[in-house]
Amino acid sequence: MKVRYFMLPLVIISLILLVLDREKTIENKTIFSEKQEINYPFFNNSKIDNYIINYLNEYINTDEKTLIDYDYLNEEDIYYLTFYKYIISGKKIKNNTDNLIINIKDSSINKTEETFYEYDIIQNKVVNTKSKMIALTFDDGPNYNTNKVLDVLEKYNIPATFFVLGSKIKGNEYILKRMVRSGNEIGNHTYSHLLLTKYDEDKIEEEIERTSNLVFDIIGKYPNLLRPSYGSINGKIKKVSNYPIIIWNIDTLDWKYHSSKKIAKRVINKVKDGNIVLMHDIYSATANSLNIIIPELQSKGYTFVTVSELFYYKNMTLENGKVYANAK
Ligand code: ZN
Numbered sequence: 059m060k061v062r063y064f065m066l067p068l069v070i071i072s073l074i075l076l077v078l079d080r081e082k083t084i085e086n087k088t089i090f091s092e093k094q095e096i097n098y099p100f101f102n103n104s105k106i107d108n109y110i111i112n113y114l115n116e117y118i119n120t121d122e123k124t125l126i127d128y129d130y131l132n133e134e135d136i137y138y139l140t141f142y143k144y145i146i147s148g149k150k151i152k153n154n155t156d157n158l159i160i161n162i163k164d165s166s167i168n169k170t171e172e173t174f175y176e177y178d179i180i181q182n183k184v185v186n187t188k189s190k191m192i193a194l195t196f197d198d199g200p201n202y203n204t205n206k207v208l209d210v211l212e213k214y215n216i217p218a219t220f221f222v223l224g225s226k227i228k229g230n231e232y233i234l235k236r237m238v239r240s241g242n243e244i245g246n247h248t249y250s251h252l253l254l255t256k257y258d259e260d261k262i263e264e265e266i267e268r269t270s271n272l273v274f275d276i277i278g279k280y281p282n283l284l285r286p287s288y289g290s291i292n293g294k295i296k297k298v299s300n301y302p303i304i305i306w307n308i309d310t311l312d313w314k315y316h317s318s319k320k321i322a323k324r325v326i327n328k329v330k331d332g333n334i335v336l337m338h339d340i341y342s343a344t345a346n347s348l349n350i351i352i353p354e355l356q357s358k359g360y361t362f363v364t365v366s367e368l369f370y371y372k373n374m375t376l377e378n379g380k381v382y383a384n385a386k
Contacts, residue, residue, distance in 0.1 A: 061283060062240065068107065081317065084099040084100065084101060084137075084316075085099070085100040085102070085132065085257060086098075086100070086313075086314065086381060087099070087100050087266070087371045089114075089118060093120075093121070093124065093331075094117070094118065094123070094124045094125070094126075094155060095125050095126070095201075095236055096117065096118065096121075096125075097126065097127045097128060097316065098114060098126065098128060098141075099128060099135075099139065099316065101160070102340065103162065103165055105148075105165040106160055106162070106165055106167060107134060109167050109176065110286060113129070113141075113156075113184045114126065115145065116144075117312055119172060120145075120374060122145050122146065122147055122356075123145070123146035123147075124143065124144065124145050124146070125142075125143070125201065125228065126141060126143050126144075127143040127144075127203065127340075127341055127342040128140060128141050128142065128316060128343070128348050129142070129316060129317065129318050129343035130316065130317055130340065130343075131317065131318075131319060134238050135161055135162040136159065136160070136161055136162075137158075137160040137161075137162065138157065138158075138159055139157070139158045139159075139160055139230050140155060140156070140157050140158075140163045140342075141153070141156045141158070142155055142203075143156070143343040144202045144203070146202065150169075151202050151205075154173075154219065155170065155172065155173045156171075157169070157170045157171050157172075158170070159256055162345075165214065165333065167321070169315075187204060189359055189360065189361045190330075190331040190332075190333065190358075190359055190361070191331060191332060191360065191361050191363050191368055191371060191372070191385075192297075192329060192331075192332075192333050192334075192350075192355060192360050192361075192362055192363070192368075193218070193219060193333070193334045193335070193362070193363055193364060193367075193368040193385075194218040194219070194335050194337060194351075194362060195219045195220075195221060195245075195285070195304070195306060195334060195335060195336060195337065195366045196219070196220045196221070196337050196338060196339035197220075197221045197285065197336065197337070197338050197339075197341050198221075198223055198226075198247065198251070198338050198339070198340050198346075199222060199233070199339040200220070200221070200222055200226055200227065200230040200233040200234065200237075200339070201221060201226060201230065201339075201340045201344060202235075203340050203341060203344075204220070204230070204233050204339040204340070205233065205236075205356075206342065206345035207339040207345045207348065208233075208236055208237065208240060209343065210345060210348040210352070211240065211242070211344075211348070212350055214352045214353070214356075214362075215242065215276075216352060216362035217240070217241040217242045217362065217363065217364045217367070218242055218243075218362070218364065218366040219242065219243040219245055219283070219304075219364045219366075220237055220242055220244055220245065220287040220339060221245040221246065221247035221283070222244055222245070222246070222247055222269065222273065222303075222335070223247050223248065223249065223250070223251055223266075223269070223287075223368075224248065224249035224250070224263075224268050224269030224272050224273075225249055225250045225251070225348055227269075227272050227273075227276070231276045234273065234276045235276055235277065237271050238277050238322045239363075241366060242364065243282075243283070243364035243366055243367075244269055244273055244277065244279075244281050245281050245283035245284065245285055245365065245369070246266060246267070246269045246273070246281040246283065246284045246285070246301065247285050247286075247325070248265040248266055248269060248286060248287050248289060249264075249265045249266075249268040249269045250265065251287040251288075252265060253288055254285060254286050254287060254288055254290060254295055255290045255291070255292045255294075255295070255370075256308040258284070258294070259294050259297070259298050261328060262295055262298045263298045266284060266298065266299065266300075266301075269281075272353075276369070281301070282301060282302075282366055282376075283302055283303075283304045283365055283366065283376075284301035284302070284304070285301050285303070285304050285305065286302050286303065289305045289306070289336075291303060291305075291381055296379040296380075296381070297379065299378060299379045300378055300379075301370055301379075301381065302376035302377060302378060302379075302380055302382060303379065303381045303382070304341065304365055304382055305334070305335065305336075305381060305382070305383045306334045306335060306336035306383060307333055307334055307383045307384040307385075308324065308325060308328050308329065308335040308336065309324075309331055309336045310324050310325060310335060310336060310337050310344070310347075311324065312337050312338055312341055312344045312347070313341065315343070316341065316343045316347075317331070317343055318344075318346035318350060319347075319350070320349040321337070321343060321344060321347035321351075322351045322354070322380055323348035324327075324346045325347075325351050325355075326350075326351065326354055326355065329355060329360070329374050332368065332372055332384050332385040332386045334365065334368070334383065334384050334385075336381075339372075347385050367384055368385045369385050371381070372385040372386070
């Protein structure tokens with residue numbers, strides 16, 4: 059009996075923590091097809107969720123290429139949710155933004171404003187080697203949202219490293235050229251994002267080399283770095299890799315959070331000299347988080363560099379088939 063009385067408060071506290079924790083993160087859902095990629099938040103509240111599905115419905119069955127993504131902030135029960143909609147037609151990308159204010163308590167929704175702009179698909183530095191350094195890395199692109207990431211990097215005039223998927227390059231060649239033009243490094247993230255540990259050496263080699271050849275065809279230079287999809291590594295991958303294998307030591311979990319504030323916090327709270335940060339250039343919240351991360355870390359004395367620059371400035375020689383999570 060004594061043991062039970064002792065346990066009861068602990069059980070209650072655990073339950074309270076569980077409930078509080080559940081309220082903090084909104085579940086992300088994705089509708090994915092050849093023409094569309096739609097990310098949206100699931101509130102587990104039928105009135106709000108129905109409103110969002112109705113709102114998205116006109117984009118779900120359209121013939122145009124569409125990417126819908128979002129970012130949100132919340133103050134207790136009030137959610138400020140922004141939907142970013144990219145609609146591709148010909149050589150234009152229409153970018154439409156809708157802001158919703160959602161009150162979870164009374165299930166009310168206010169759609170506040172709509173802004174609109176278009177992208178056209180056309181198209182030297184000094185480093186203090188004594189300063190603390192950080193390398194931002196972006197996986198799974200390129201896609202239209204990569205332009206937004208590049209906008210912020212160019213605004214602050216800092217480089218990053220993009221581990222590109224070969225299968226996403228067609229139609230986005232101009233993005234690879236833009237990456238190089240603004241001083242970024244392009245790494246290899248395989249062709250089709252398979253869990254490579256399940257495949258034989260021939261298939262692994264094909265997945266890697268196909269992407270390297272595509273990158274070479276566009277920018278005239280082979281990638282110097284490999285990041286296997288999912289960061290999964292085994293002996294076969296190390297043996298086949300003609301590149302150093304770069305993983306990360308800070309995972310932003312941006313694919314899960316879709317909140318620029320949370321993504322920024324995960325970097326700012328953990329960062330140390332020589333760190334490598336994993337992000338994904340395909341998400342709007344990730345692009346927005348850079349507006350928080352970059353000025354904050356610059357004010358703390360960090361210099362942003364590419365992965366190759368990071369190891370160069372830290373006097374470390376990268377070896378093919380070896381795995382690196384940071385530079386120290
Ligand atoms: Zn990936």
